[in-house]
Amino acid sequence: MKMICIGRNYSEHARELNNPVPAEPVFFMKPESAQLRNNQPFIYPEFSNDIHYEAELVLHVCKVGRNIQERFADSYFDGIAVGIDFTARDLQQKAKDKGLPWEIAKAFDFSAPVSKFIPLSVFPDISKIRFGLYKNGELVQQGNSSDMIFSFNRIISYVSRFVTLKQGDYIFTGTPAGVGPVKIGDQLEAFIEDKKLLLCNIR
DSSP, X not given: OOEEEEESOSHHHHHHTTXXXXXXXXXXXXXXXXXXXXXXXXXXXXXXXXXXXXXXXEEEEOSOBSSOXXXXXXXXXXXXXXEEOOEEHHHHHHHHHTTOOOGGGTSSTTOEEBOOOEEGGGOSOTTSOEEEEEETTEEEEEEEGGGOSSOHHHXXXXXXXXXXXXTTOEEEOOOOSOOEEOOTTOEEEEEETTEXXXXXEBO
């Protein structure tokens, strides 16, 4: 299982980090070892002093696909969850400054808490899914799939040109504006619509 993560898929988030809005999807990978399951706590790593949260909708890939046409892409995922893409912002900036890849800041162990997946049949319209994140009880991120630069189908079609999708893969679809740092003692709660699905304590 691999996790494919889309960057800069919400215009306001790209702007808050002073990044250009992309013309095509930007993606990177997290390994299976990045997954944090069952609302387990996130242990703040010793190699960073600036870990940020990024709440995202996550797709569950349900069958193998390569070079998928966009009009057929919705048959390649069967569930949607909410996840957090933890990012070591200090390591990411160092890598960017040197023109180096920044997996070191994204793909580290337990950097991807993911909730349970909700079947697609539950959603009346997957192009209008509301989600977000509370930090210590305060709403810090709100997003809607209708605001994505690249739709679910566009993401799947594009990524599958380069990487074969396999059953059980996850696709993180990008984060809205409002990302920020966490510290030991913080509590994060992520939701889809009005249902809180993910709890993550920072220790």
